[in-house]
Amino acid sequence: MNLLVVCLGNICRSPMAEGALRARLEASALAGRVRVDSAGTGGWHAGEPPDRRAIACARGHGVDIGGQRARQVTADDFDTFDWILCADRANLRDVLRMAPAAARGRVVLLLEWAGLEAAGEVPDPYTGGPEDFQQVWRLVDSAAQAVVARLAAN
16 A cells, blocks of 8 residues: 655645654554655655654654655656545645546545545644644644554455
């Protein structure tokens, strides 16, 4: 199973979600069986590490995301990944515009696919403070736990 988490610039939400998913998967019976990556709909941060606040927030929860590097969604991603999990409706719309018709059914909202919230969104913490990053962590970590449970049940 291959999962790609997508946000706008791949420096806040999707790297945090990637980190949470990796940590939860590695601690489960699914360790080594699920590949996780992240990307952004925009490429202006390509090659950069996650936002320092995202790194600090994840570190505070015992997860190191400092080695990740931002990248933009590519056409190959639609062949490589079984599911493309978008942080919000704008990301979903942008990824669906890029997706070939055969892949569109595998492009979904992260929180909804995890079974947490129908049409739920992970808010962008970029212009906020530490509390906004903590809110995002709570959401993506809850999603990661739910994803592990979903995949383990199959």
